[in-house]
Amino acid sequence: MTTPGEPPPERHRPSAYRPISAHQDGVAPEAGMIGQAELAALAAGSRLFATGAAESSFHLTLDWADAVLDKPVRLVAATDLPPDTLCVAITLVGSTTALGEQLPGGGEPTRAVQALERRLGTRSGAIVALNLAAENALLPLITAATLGLPLVDGDGTGRVFPLVEQTTYTLGGISSAPLALAGPGEELVLIETAPDRVEETLRPVVLSFGGWGLAACYPMRAADLARTLVPGTVSMLMAAGRPGALRSAAAPYGVRRLCAGRIVAVEGSSGHGADLAMPSVPSSIVVEESEGLGRLVRLEAHNEIVLALADGAAVAMAPDQICMISSADGMVVDVDKAEPGMAIEVLVLPAAPAWHTDEGRALGGLRAFGVPL
């Protein structure tokens, strides 16, 4: 799990938020290297559609990345790697708030990756991100820099899902296990189990670590990675994070504007997800459209917004990402920070094509969130 509810980001992004156009402008950053100079753009880009980022932990991660990036990291395409190269996905597991309180020791990336290498008997040749939301965009970079490995341009979701197994890697038949988890207190746990048991096994371990851990998982060959990842997303975020870039540049498959309006009610919700082990409770956000038909838009949220109804008709649903952008400051509004009276814009980010297959919908669609539609 990667995005539990945390205080909303308060920092304004450098560029003023502008309404979305699908047009993607900007030039890719200097191909190949990410150094301290490129870090700011990646950091800004990683937060454009990410919710749940805790301000303090994000800054902490940013400082950490800055400290280890004295030697730039090479950004490579998965297809450019020798097919048998072992690639390891890196993600934060647990609460970002906990990350800000239980400070990392700095050795977590090395310990986690090396534990995996020891188990597999192979040296890893590249690091890849599980997803690219806030801290999770920076931790793979930190890992790559620490280990002197290249970072693969792409990630395993194209957006963010709450569970470790909700990735295109899983859709491609790759198991998240064996998974090595390194904690801030020198803990190291190696989990080896069936793929659908990983999340369950992981959660109590993370709690015992003090709330967070750094996971090295989805060990796979570069050829498999090339087959399963959503490519080019790292360079895309860097382009989108540069001053003046459009927010839509951060969406690999475009952005659709659902409505602009005002939140009129935030209700507890029911009827879905009761039997799911999601890290938050269901809620329902009712938005009154302030333009056009003046529709009543209901956003059903469970960890994230999974379903949008306009006047009772489904207009957007998982696996596409639905997010609220505050009209006041252009920042993403967390589901659990939504309050009546807030003026918001609701955007829909279509998910990668892999998510729109039957398997994809089963893993990241409405039913995965317990909505029986």
Next chain:
Amino acid sequence: MTTGSGTRGWEVPVTVAELVNGGPLAGARMYGTGERPVHHVRIVDDLSVFSTVAPHTAVVLIGQAAGGGWAVEMAMRRAWEQAAACVIAPAEGAGTVSGGSSAVLAERLGITLIFVDADPLVTAVEVASAAARPAAARTQLVARCATRLAEAGASARRVLGVLNAELPGTSVAFVDEYGLLLAGRAAALSPGRASGHRAAPSAASEPWPVEVVVRGPDGLVLGRLVAAGPAKSAGWPAVVRTVLSLAVAPLVTWAAAERLAASGDFALQSALADRLLAEAATEAATDVATEAVAGVASQAATGSTAAEAGAPPPETGAKGNRRPGTGAPETSPPAAETDKPETGAPETGPPTADTATETGARAVAQGWAVRGPVAAFMVRPQGRTPDPGDAERVRAVIVATVGQVPVISREDGWAGWSPLPPDRLTERLGAAVRALPWPCAAGVGAQVAHLRAMRDSLLGAQAAAFLAAPGGVARSDRMGPAELLAAIPGSALRAPATVVLQPLLAIDRDGTLLETLAAVLGEGGAIKAAERLGVHRNTVTARLDRIREAGYDLDDRATRLALQLACHVIKGG
């Protein structure tokens, strides 16, 4: 089923609102108008079922389909697309969701949403039965009303309570002949009732709002039951009329019981009448005060009593509207009011109709006039002081001759008031006076517009009764010197009159001087007196000179009054 007039329209399919307001969904929370008729019922546990839902179906959500606010909203959307009659959801499932946004959506889509507390499956069966046999459902409602009315017993207040509780969404009022609200809800009389016409069914059906005349034990109109509000379906007015008819008997019983109680107890009805007058007086005082504050001055100059002037100007029109048989709804209400939806809650708002107090309602039960125009009367025994023991007898005679009127004990007789015009009241009182076993006289006060002015009328009646000839009836508005003098025994006046006129009579051989004097004083001038007498003006002047020579100062007011009175006595004697 029967085609009798009593159940005409009962076969029309029930509407959603009917189900909620008087049917199997009684007490459920409803959002939306509920105007659509229900033909079928469909239980839906999965949204995919909606593709086969027929129009005019009441959709009952269970299981997943009722699993939360979002599910209910999706169901509403699909129901709207399928032109369903309404969506029925368990309150439990949606309990965590405030009705607010669902209500807004119901409004937006124009589809009715109902939350029920009962098991939705049970509800579905009940709704299905009501939809399949609308007449049976309506009969059930009528039967329940009959039962509740029987429990309520003979009390106007309780009867109206039952009507308003069992016919929710419809306001029922019991008003007297003049539109005074005796019990029930003023909303039934508000101009907004015309909004019911929008949904009113075709000409063949019952008119709406429904009015039922209630006749008292004596066959006279006691009042009317009026039911208004949004007409829920073509069948609704017929059902309401039936239920109102059921309420007539208890209301008549109520009136009869009140009268019976009062007839056996003079003090009871006397106290009731006194209280009614006291309340009217308070009201008058309030009105006058209000008027003074408002600075409305012009009306005081109309010569009517203060209380009359204080009556609100539109009252006359309103009264006309509500008279039975005048087709109240056709008279258009003020334009500003027409657009107002029937809120059904004016009870707490500013009163739209005059409301009777408890005392007023009981007075109406007695058959008394509680609204103008009324005239007071007074019956006064002559040659004896009124004995409290006589009261019952006097009242029996008065009620038998004059009609249902209050009789109050006064120091010197018995007073009351009647809606009869003064001349007819005079006539009837004459009969009463003749029928009484003791010598009596009676007086009739001036007719006033309202009970509030009754005190003035009573004073007049009292004076008139005092002055009336034995066995006669005097009217306070017809009293002249003759009537005044008649109050004094003739023998007592004759001697002083003779003394006053002695100097004149001494020189008046043929009575012309006395006649001339009477004419001048009566007409107020020589010229008119000459006309009356048929003589020349100078002749009158010459005669007046002769009278002055006899020692009378005709320019002195006191002298003139004394002379005029004496003339009446001597001439009348």
